[in-house]
Amino acid sequence: MPETTTSAPPAPEREKLTKKAITADHPTWCPGCGDFAVLASFYKVLEKKQLDHEKIVTLAGIGCSSRFPYFVNGHGAHFIHGRAVPLASGISLARPDLHVFLFGGDGDGFSIGGNHLNHGARKNINMTYFIMDNFVYGLTKKQTSPTSPIGFKSKTDPTGAIDQPVNPMKQLISAGATFIARTHATQVKHMMEMIERAFDHQGFSVIECLSECVEFYPDVFDPADPRKGGSFDVIQEKKWDNTPEDELRHDVTDELAAYKLAQLPFPGVFGVFYQNDRPTKNALEKKWIESTREKTGNASDLEILQKTFDRMK
Amino acid sequence: MSETPVQPGNGDSGGAPTGATTATSGDVPQVPDASLPSAEGAARTTTAALQPASPPSAGAARTAPAASQSTSTPASERADLRPENIQDAVIRLAGNSQDGIQTAGAFLARLAGRSDHDVMTYMTIPATISGGPSIFQVRIGSGEVLSAGDEADFLVAFYQHSYQDHIDFLKEGGVLLYDSDNVEPNFDDKRFVYVGVPITGLTIEALGGTAKDKGKNIFVLGLISKIFSLDVDKLKKIISEKFAGKDQSIVNTAMMAFQAGYAYPVGKVLTHQYRFEHLPKTTGRAQITMDGNQALAYGLIAGGVRYGAGYPITPWSSVMEALRRELPKYGGIFVQAEDELASVSLALGFSYSGYLAVTGSAGPGISLKTEAIGWASMAEIPLIICNIQRGGPSTGLPTNVEQSDLHQAIYGGHGDSPRVVLAAASVEDCFYIAIEAARIARKYSTPVFILSDTSLATRIEAFDEPDLSKLMVDPKPDLSPRQTFKPYPVDAITQHIPPGTRILDGKYPLLSGLEHDEMGHPTGSPKLHMVMTAKRRNKLRKLAEEIPVPEIYGRYICATSIHCPTAWKKSSPSSNGSSPWR
Numbered sequence: 063m064p065e066t067t068t069s070a071p072p073a074p075e076r077e078k079l080t081k082k083a084i085t086a087d088h089p090t091w092c093p094g095c096g097d098f099a100v101l102a103s104f105y106k107v108l109e110k111k112q113l114d115h116e117k118i119v120t121l122a123g124i125g126c127s128s129r130f131p132y133f134v135n136g137h138g139a140h141f142i143h144g145r146a147v148p149l150a151s152g153i154s155l156a157r158p159d160l161h162v163f164l165f166g167g168d169g170d171g172f173s174i175g176g177n178h179l180n181h182g183a184r185k186n187i188n189m190t191y192f193i194m195d196n197f198v199y200g201l202t203k204k205q206t207s208p209t210s211p212i213g214f215k216s217k218t219d220p221t222g223a224i225d226q227p228v229n230p231m232k233q234l235i236s237a238g239a240t241f242i243a244r245t246h247a248t249q250v251k252h253m254m255e256m257i258e259r260a261f262d263h264q265g266f267s268v269i270e271c272l273s274e275c276v277e278f279y280p281d282v283f284d285p286a287d288p289r290k291g292g293s294f295d296v297i298q299e300k301k302w303d304n305t306p307e308d309e310l311r312h313d314v315t316d317e318l319a320a321y322k323l324a325q326l327p328f329p330g331v332f333g334v335f336y337q338n339d340r341p342t343k344n345a346l347e348k349k350w351i352e353s354t355r356e357k358t359g360n361a362s363d364l365e366i367l368q369k370t371f372d373r374m375k
Numbered sequence: 376m377s378e379t380p381v382q383p384g385n386g387d388s389g390g391a392p393t394g395a396t397t398a399t400s401g402d403v404p405q406v407p408d409a410s411l412p413s414a415e416g417a418a419r420t421t422t423a424a425l426q427p428a429s430p431p432s433a434g435a436a437r438t439a440p441a442a443s444q445s446t447s448t449p450a451s452e453r454a455d456l457r458p459e460n461i462q463d464a465v466i467r468l469a470g471n472s473q474d475g476i477q478t479a480g481a482f483l484a485r486l487a488g489r490s491d492h493d494v495m496t497y498m499t500i501p502a503t504i505s506g507g508p509s510i511f512q513v514r515i516g517s518g519e520v521l522s523a524g525d526e527a528d529f530l531v532a533f534y535q536h537s538y539q540d541h542i543d544f545l546k547e548g549g550v551l552l553y554d555s556d557n558v559e560p561n562f563d564d565k566r567f568v569y570v571g572v573p574i575t576g577l578t579i580e581a582l583g584g585t586a587k588d589k590g591k592n593i594f595v596l597g598l599i600s601k602i603f604s605l606d607v608d609k610l611k612k613i614i615s616e617k618f619a620g621k622d623q624s625i626v627n628t629a630m631m632a633f634q635a636g637y638a639y640p641v642g643k644v645l646t647h648q649y650r651f652e653h654l655p656k657t658t659g660r661a662q663i664t665m666d667g668n669q670a671l672a673y674g675l676i677a678g679g680v681r682y683g684a685g686y687p688i689t690p691w692s693s694v695m696e697a698l699r700r701e702l703p704k705y706g707g708i709f710v711q712a713e714d715e716l717a718s719v720s721l722a723l724g725f726s727y728s729g730y731l732a733v734t735g736s737a738g739p740g741i742s743l744k745t746e747a748i749g750w751a752s753m754a755e756i757p758l759i760i761c762n763i764q765r766g767g768p769s770t771g772l773p774t775n776v777e778q779s780d781l782h783q784a785i786y787g788g789h790g791d792s793p794r795v796v797l798a799a800a801s802v803e804d805c806f807y808i809a810i811e812a813a814r815i816a817r818k819y820s821t822p823v824f825i826l827s828d829t830s831l832a833t834r835i836e837a838f839d840e841p842d843l844s845k846l847m848v849d850p851k852p853d854l855s856p857r858q859t860f861k862p863y864p865v866d867a868i869t870q871h872i873p874p875g876t877r878i879l880d881g882k883y884p885l886l887s888g889l890e891h892d893e894m895g896h897p898t899g900s901p902k903l904h905m906v907m908t909a910k911r912r913n914k915l916r917k918l919a920e921e922i923p924v925p926e927i928y929g930r931y932i933c934a935t936s937i938h939c940p941t942a943w944k945k946s947s948p949s950s951n952g953s954s955p956w957r
Binding site: 074083086087114115116117119131132135136137138139140141142144145146147148149150151152153154155156157159160177178180181347350351354355357358363364366367368370371373374375 | 485488489616661662663664665669673676677682684701703704705706707708710712713714716717718720721722723724725726727728729730732746747750754840841843844847849873874875876877878879881882883884885886887888889896897
């Protein structure tokens with residue numbers, strides 16, 4: 063990577079990164095929206111990690127949840143609908159020193175941006191992508207979303223949705239994402255654990271978080287909320303302790319086992335479905351740059367271009 | 376085997392040669408020994424429509440020579456002919472795309488570049504997946520060459536279809552050099568000089584029968600070298616360089632084919648040989664030879680562009696191929712994205728991260744990128760978008776040239792989305808315009824279009840080597856901490872700071888596609904929308920004040936002319952080779 067300059071006078075000592083420092087505008091979400099809990103959990107993880115404030119980058123496409131960057135005081139951008147993954151890819155590839163966080167909803171991620179989700183996953187570009195899935199288009203006021211279940215009555219399906227919904231876990235597994243987890247906005251402790259593990263993972267990390275739209279699809283996630291009479295079933299991961307119980311636990315590196323978990327009927331299970339340490343595109347490009355630079359004898363930019371032009375005389 | 380109206384070496388039989396010779400007598404015998412073994416080609420002797428060097432006032436004006444003279448010159452009497460000085464010739468090679476005519480043409484172009492001549496090429500790309508008819512035209516001149524020529528002085532036809540499709544592009548009095556193994560011309564058409572050479576057979580003979588169809592291009596190069604008295608040593612060096620790093624046998628084979636062509640007794644069938652007049656360059660700089668897309672790619676590199684993303688589409692692909700190959704040498708990355716939408720978004724990510732980036736395409740892909748380019752206008756992100764135009768609308772004519780995307784470039788976004796549009800005038804200009812695009816994009820934090828087209832993309836020209844030491848731009852972003860920062864000040868041109876920059880007052884900027892206030896936070900205020908729309912528009916007014924007035928070529932015949940506030944500039948290459956931009 064070309065080097066960056068930091069030739070200015072030394073900056074003052076850093077203060078501790080606090081929730082106050084990273085809080086920006088008050089969210090425009092509806093009272094009771096699941097996304098508030100996601101935001102609060104994100105603040106807490108940042109506080110816990112004590113990252114350098116200026117290296118936090120939050121990005122988003124379009125949707126209710128994609129308003130996220132406005133509510134985080136840090137470098138960030140609010141991009142166009144569905145294209146946040148490639149935007150984030152550019153930042154991640156050029157600037158390995160930054161922490162790239164991407165936020166969006168089910169429409170942004172699985173519908174208009176579906177192709178980018180697949181290719182970001184396939185290329186394993188290093189970023190943490192949080193998808194707040196509410197099974198409905200909220201910003202445009204109740205149209206069918208790619209994750210709306212069959213039968214869901216919306217303004218675009220007044221007699222009930224007829225199209226097979228996307229299964230986010232299955233799609234992410236087959237696309238090649240290297241960290242795939244599922245959580246629920248009402249389960250803050252679990253959600254924080256997932257954010258932290260996704261952040262720690264090197265590669266394309268995706269969390270699907272069921273986040274209720276209280277306005278247009280209320281109560282849909284109650285079956286996964288113990289306080290509403292549901293059950294929040296967490297995936298028991300293998301501890302590799304050679305006990306008989308461990309036999310029954312989930313191996314997160316087993317793609318087929320992950321796929322089987324993804325087949326469970328709604329509300330399914332929560333936790334890390336799949337994780338592997340396949341090399342990132344960031345690392346592979348870096349390797350290629352290093353070997354190419356070596357072949358040039360680590361010449362200066364001017365020398366390399368001059369040499370190229372000399373061959374064209 | 377073709378009809379052979381005249382047997383070589385027996386020029387006084389089988390019908391009187393048509394045409395005329397205007398060569399003055401001289402003391403340099405250039406015509407090979409007339410007693411060489413039979414060449415099987417047809418032979419008619421005449422002069423070609425090549426422009427004589429004199430009178431000196433001829434300049435760039437091209438006059439058809441008189442074709443009425445009919446003095447015949449038997450081969451045996453031609454030993455006293457010497458090459459005629461010419462200033463300009465258009466040579467069209469017509470064959471199939473797998474024949475390597477592009478390679479042969481490119482050799483001629485590079486030779487011209489190394490010999491202080493001006494050169495411009497034109498090629499067609501067959502729309503078929505593999506093979507198909509294709510031409511490569513080279514115009515070499517001793518003065519300034521401003522077009523690749525509509526008509527050829529010299530046509531090489533490898534096949535019957537090449538002959539049929541292109542004979543009408545041969546000037547009256549021009550020379551048709553044809554492969555007599557494959558082509559049967561209509562000799563009743565007295566407008567042309569017919570030179571038949573069994574190119575296929577002689578190439579196979581020269582290469583020992585293993586070559587099949589390979590090597591004909593280099594054989595023809597040998598023939599052309601002889602006819603135009605080209606510098607054979609230089610040419611051989613260029614051929615060797617091209618195949619350097621490959622098996623030595625490839626170089627040897629090429630040299631054998633070249634020698635066979637060069638040694639062919641073409642003097643028996645063509646009374647004239649030519650020589651490009653040598654007018655030494657005054658700039659003292661060596662010439663480099665490349666095509667428009669290469670010049671664009673290297674210009675971007677010189678301008679400090681280290682990152683980019685694209686999706687393959689004709690005729691843009693060769694820019695992205697070059698950048699994908701070259702950028703890692705400079706520590707950068709070019710990403711082949713999953714689609715056009717992703718590629719422009721990746722480029723915006725690169726730019727936002729502090730490294731001005733490039734994306735590009737042809738018309739269909741630019742249509743797809745349009746929404747994100749609007750974001751670049753709104754969020755005020757520097758970005759370079761290359762549109763290597765082709766025939767449209769829709770998929771249109773993927774391999775043909777058309778310049779029909781100007782309005783799309785200027786007005787292609789929804790809402791008021793100011794951008795800068797530049798158009799390259801020549802191959803040299805592709806290089807400098809890329810540097811200029813990078814400068815403007817950075818200074819005004821705006822998307823900048825570079826318009827090129829199929830013809831310019833594939834055209835080879837020679838131009839004075841740029842002084843890279845004065846041109847290279849350092850791409851390092853400035854991450855030095857700031858006390859405070861506003862991304863969208865109403866009274867100043869936006870200059871973003873890259874993420875990773877500490878802001879000591881703790882208020883970080885957000886880049887937004889929503890209408891926003893000075894800190895980037897969304898607003899629905901009509902008043903603020905007016906203020907911000909004016910802010911985005913005004914920076915182009917500032918730009919218009921600093922750039923020169925466009926040069927106009929030819930007569931005013933346009934129905935509409937587009938001026939400010941969109942900065943539209945067609946630059947021109949200056950004859951002394953210095954950048955028209957500085």
